[in-house]
Amino acid sequence: xxxxxxxxxxxxxxxxxxxxxxxxxxxxxxxxxxxxxxxxxxxxxxxxxxxxxxxxxxxxxxxxxxxxxxxxxxxxxxxxxxxxxxxxxxxxxxxxxxxxxxxxxxxxxxxxxxxxxxxxxxxxxxxxxxxxxxxxxxxxxxxxxxxxxxxxxxxxxxxxxxxxxxxxxxxxxxxxxxxxxxxxxxxxxxxxxxxxxxxxxxxxxxxxxxxxxxxxxxxxxxxxxxxxxxxxxxxxxxxxxxxxxxxxxxxxxxxxxxxxxxxxxxxxxxxxxxxxxxxxxxxxxxxxxxxxxxxxxxxxxxxxxxxxxxxxxx
Amino acid sequence: xxxxxxxxxxxxxxxxxxxxxxxxxxxxxxxxxxxxxxxxxxxxxxxxxxxxxxxxxxxxxxxxxxxxxxxxxxxxxxxxxxxxxxxxxxxxxxxxxxxxxxxxxxxxxxxxxxxxxxxxxxxxxxxxxxxxxxxxxxxxxxxxxxxxxxxxxxxxxxxxxxxxxxxxxxxxxxxxxxxxxxxxxxxxxxxxxxxxxxxxxxxxxxxxxxxxxxxxxxxxxxxxxxxxxxxxxxxxxxxxxxxxxxxxxxxxxxxxxxxxxxxxxxxxxxxxxxxxxxxxxxxxxxxxxxxxxxxxxxxxxxxxxxxxxxxxxxxxxxxxxxxxxxxxxxxxxxxxxxxxxxxxxxxxx
Numbered sequence: 001x002x003x004x005x006x007x008x009x010x011x012x013x014x015x016x017x018x019x020x021x022x023x024x025x026x027x028x029x030x031x032x033x034x035x036x037x038x039x040x041x042x043x044x045x046x047x048x049x050x051x052x053x054x055x056x057x058x059x060x061x062x063x064x065x066x067x068x069x070x071x072x073x074x075x076x077x078x079x080x081x082x083x084x085x086x087x088x089x090x091x092x093x094x095x096x097x098x099x100x101x102x103x104x105x106x107x108x109x110x111x112x113x114x115x116x117x118x119x120x121x122x123x124x125x126x127x128x129x130x131x132x133x134x135x136x137x138x139x140x141x142x143x144x145x146x147x148x149x150x151x152x153x154x155x156x157x158x159x160x161x162x163x164x165x166x167x168x169x170x171x172x173x174x175x176x177x178x179x180x181x182x183x184x185x186x187x188x189x190x191x192x193x194x195x196x197x198x199x200x201x202x203x204x205x206x207x208x209x210x211x212x213x214x215x216x217x218x219x220x221x222x223x224x225x226x227x228x229x230x231x232x233x234x235x236x237x238x239x240x241x242x243x244x245x246x247x248x249x250x251x252x253x254x255x256x257x258x259x260x261x262x263x264x265x266x267x268x269x270x271x272x273x274x275x276x277x278x279x280x281x282x283x284x285x286x287x288x289x290x291x292x293x294x295x296x297x298x299x300x301x302x303x304x305x306x307x308x309x310x311x312x313x314x
Numbered sequence: 315x316x317x318x319x320x321x322x323x324x325x326x327x328x329x330x331x332x333x334x335x336x337x338x339x340x341x342x343x344x345x346x347x348x349x350x351x352x353x354x355x356x357x358x359x360x361x362x363x364x365x366x367x368x369x370x371x372x373x374x375x376x377x378x379x380x381x382x383x384x385x386x387x388x389x390x391x392x393x394x395x396x397x398x399x400x401x402x403x404x405x406x407x408x409x410x411x412x413x414x415x416x417x418x419x420x421x422x423x424x425x426x427x428x429x430x431x432x433x434x435x436x437x438x439x440x441x442x443x444x445x446x447x448x449x450x451x452x453x454x455x456x457x458x459x460x461x462x463x464x465x466x467x468x469x470x471x472x473x474x475x476x477x478x479x480x481x482x483x484x485x486x487x488x489x490x491x492x493x494x495x496x497x498x499x500x501x502x503x504x505x506x507x508x509x510x511x512x513x514x515x516x517x518x519x520x521x522x523x524x525x526x527x528x529x530x531x532x533x534x535x536x537x538x539x540x541x542x543x544x545x546x547x548x549x550x551x552x553x554x555x556x557x558x559x560x561x562x563x564x565x566x567x568x569x570x571x572x573x574x575x576x577x578x579x580x581x582x583x584x585x586x587x588x589x590x591x592x593x594x595x596x597x598x599x600x601x602x603x604x605x606x607x608x609x610x611x612x613x614x615x616x617x618x619x620x621x622x623x624x625x626x627x628x629x630x631x632x633x634x635x636x637x638x639x640x641x642x643x644x645x646x647x648x649x650x651x652x653x654x655x656x657x658x659x660x661x662x663x
Binding site (some may be wrong): 061210 | 368372373379388399402407408411412414419420422423425433434437438469471482485486512528
């Protein structure tokens with residue numbers, strides 16, 4: 001287990017290193033205006049060159065790369081230029097992240113609870129009423145573009161239940177709609193996967209053996225099927241948890257929540273290169289860390305997982 | 315044989331399944347008496363209903379199947395009347411236990427071997443915790459697993475197929491059943507392991523005083539372990555008798571066909587025998603002898619009326635019109651005649 005985690009950690013670090021390099025190289029392909037802010041038009045060619053040289057952007061590429069690594073390793077994410085001039089990126093994020101995290105966690109808790117319960121109910125009553133209702137819901141969520149039902153909720157549900165149409169930190173009721181909207185999609189996907197994994201497990205031979213052993217259906221469910229069905233689900237939990245930090249771009253702008261969600265879009269539109277660079281880096285690191293945690297979690301509950309590929313039977 | 319007690323008595327059992335809106339009759343009025351302490355083998359080709367027949371005793375039919383009529387008398391109770399899960403729970407494990415054919419998938423991959431055997435011990439032997447663990451280790455030893463203390467906390471993927479089958483057997487034995495049903499226990503294993511598992515089952519039968527039912531299509535297994543053989547075809551037991559009687563003095567044309575298809579019995583220089591045609595469609599209403607359409611020497615009556623059991627000896631009976639005194643004499647195939655001759659000769663010695 002320790003060996004596995006260590007190996008997996010090394011792999012993640014390797015991946016992160018590659019991602020950093022790619023982000024850096026891509027950023028160098030962006031227009032250089034992004035380094036000047038509003039003053040770009042007023043500067044002549046020589047002044048621009050001087051500023052770029054000052055920022056180290058005229059050094060040979062491998063030196064730039066080396067400096068970039070150094071900067072990242074020391075934990076410095078750089079400074080915003082246009083979005084909030086001269087403010088360190090970390091500072092910009094500090095005010096944004098708490099909102100996204102709170103909304104994300106609330107939505108995730110709801111969708112995990114509802115999604116998994118719905119999935120279990122659907123699997124146990126396969127092809128019966130609730131399974132069909134649940135399938136209808138899942139199909140609806142997947143077939144209808146999210147924007148449609150988000151807007152629908154905002155337009156009509158606010159009317160019916162007299163809920164605030166925009167987010168307002170002083171009104172707790174204004175939390176309800178954004179959180180519900182955010183959890184609709186993931187509830188559907190948790191329910192779908194849970195149902196599928198449950199049905200898979202229920203049809204396995206070991207369930208037959210457990211029945212033949214004389215175990216009651218309830219204990220078979222709790223001691224055997226549920227746990228085994230959770231294993232493949234568990235893999236996705238850390239990454240979805242981490243993505244809550246990243247926030248939901250659409251919902252946050254719809255309800256004007258001052259979270260992380262819209263930040264990347266803003267930064268790109270306003271050509272704030274250092275901010276874009278840091279954000280892309282953060283997003284990709286979140287992905288990598290999420291996958292790493294997912295694998296570790298999975299390995300800790302599934303004894304069969306070993307990193308070495310042995311051709312043995314599973 | 316007759317002095318032994320009947321432990322399980324099945325009468326005219328009919329089991330049906332609903333499949334794609336149609337009703338399929340898997341077991342057609344099969345009857346069977348199982349004697350205490352014996353070892354019975356049920357043979358037949360795939361789809362003849364061997365597994366379904368025995369699963370019915372434990373209420374393990376799939377959700378779309380049901381007992382339509384007939385009775386299964388065990389301990390004075392008619393199991394065929396059981397409908398609720400709670401009723402079956404009383405029987406499963408405690409009275410009947412089952413060894414399945416797929417050792418690779420019959421164990422929960424995420425729980426240790428020990429905990430899975432212990433579950434059965436705790437459920438049926440009324441002990442818990444450390445005491446149960448002790449019993450588990452004893453049972454693991456009994457089924458031939460070395461270093462049971464160490465193996466106790468290992469997972470199924472650390473076991474080979476043969477070892478896993480031993481664990482599955484350990485689970486069955488841990489239930490302390492009266493009747494052990496082995497559903498093709500050796501089909502998924504290679505030949506050397508097969509022999510080991512069979513001898514293990516034989517030893518356990520003696521040690522734990524079990525009555526065993528083997529379901530198999532491997533006649534080699536049958537000869538090795540069984541006292542009696544029941545030949546099943548299209549959901550009915552067409553012939554039943556002591557091992558030698560069915561092997562060397564089979565009466566039903568299907569028994570002949572089954573034996574003739576053994577490669578060992580093939581006549582040198584001739585192609586190996588195989589039974590022509592396919593088993594009957596269980597969705598349709600089968601009239602007369604189910605085997606008649608595949609039987610080259612079928613009589614006219616075979617297509618009209620279902621034959622009753624005809625007694626060959628006190629322990630041997632078969633459902634074929636050939637045994638009716640009015641029937642014309644039909645000679646069994648050459649390979650069966652050779653078998654009969656061998657038997658007669660060996661009996662004279």
